Amino acid sequence: MDDWMLLATLFATSFLSATLLPGGSEANLVYLLTQHSFVDGIAVAIATVGNTLGGMTNYAIGRWLPDYQPRQSWHRRALAGLQRYGYAALLLSWVPIMGDPLCVVAGWLRLRQSWCWLIIFVAKASRYLVIVISFRWVAG
Numbered sequence: 067m068d069d070w071m072l073l074a075t076l077f078a079t080s081f082l083s084a085t086l087l088p089g090g091s092e093a094n095l096v097y098l099l100t101q102h103s104f105v106d107g108i109a110v111a112i113a114t115v116g117n118t119l120g121g122m123t124n125y126a127i128g129r130w131l132p133d134y135q136p137r138q139s140w141h142r143r144a145l146a147g148l149q150r151y152g153y154a155a156l157l158l159s160w161v162p163i164m165g166d167p168l169c170v171v172a173g174w175l176r177l178r179q180s181w182c183w184l185i186i187f188v189a190k191a192s193r194y195l196v197i198v199i200s201f202r203w204v205a206g
Contacts (some may be wrong), residue, residue: 072098076109077116084120084190085166091117095194096201106202110194117190118183121159121169125182128173144168148175156185160193 076094083089095113098104144167147155156172159165172182 069102069104072102073104073108073112077112080113080116081120081123084117084169085123092197095197099198099201100205106198110191110198113194114187114191117160117194118187121165121186121190122179122183124166124169125173125179125186128170129176131170131174141167141171144171145174148172148177153177153181153185156182157189159186160189165189 076091076098079089079094080091083091091113095109098109099106144164147158148168148171156168156177159168169182169186
């Protein structure tokens, strides 16, 4: 498979894993780093952009749900966290299961989009950087 196709797959899995769909971008990232000679920064950048766009897709879904009433307990926790901590709660947008509803609720609460872009980007990039640094440290 061509390198650009592998990077497109990383982008797609990163995007999908940040939406409400299941995905495993972390495993894909580590696979690319073990099996191919990609520059770590390029792989992290592509995964981060895909994951951030997925998170902002969730934000957009929240904007389209004006009368959204969370029924599941984890949705209610996301709402309570965002109402209490505001933008800072979006630093947890990288957390599996909990991060997706946080982005949806941020849109529903009409938090400023530019700040959401920035904070979600920083959170997602930090996660991928930690994964790559941990992988390189363990791999020696």
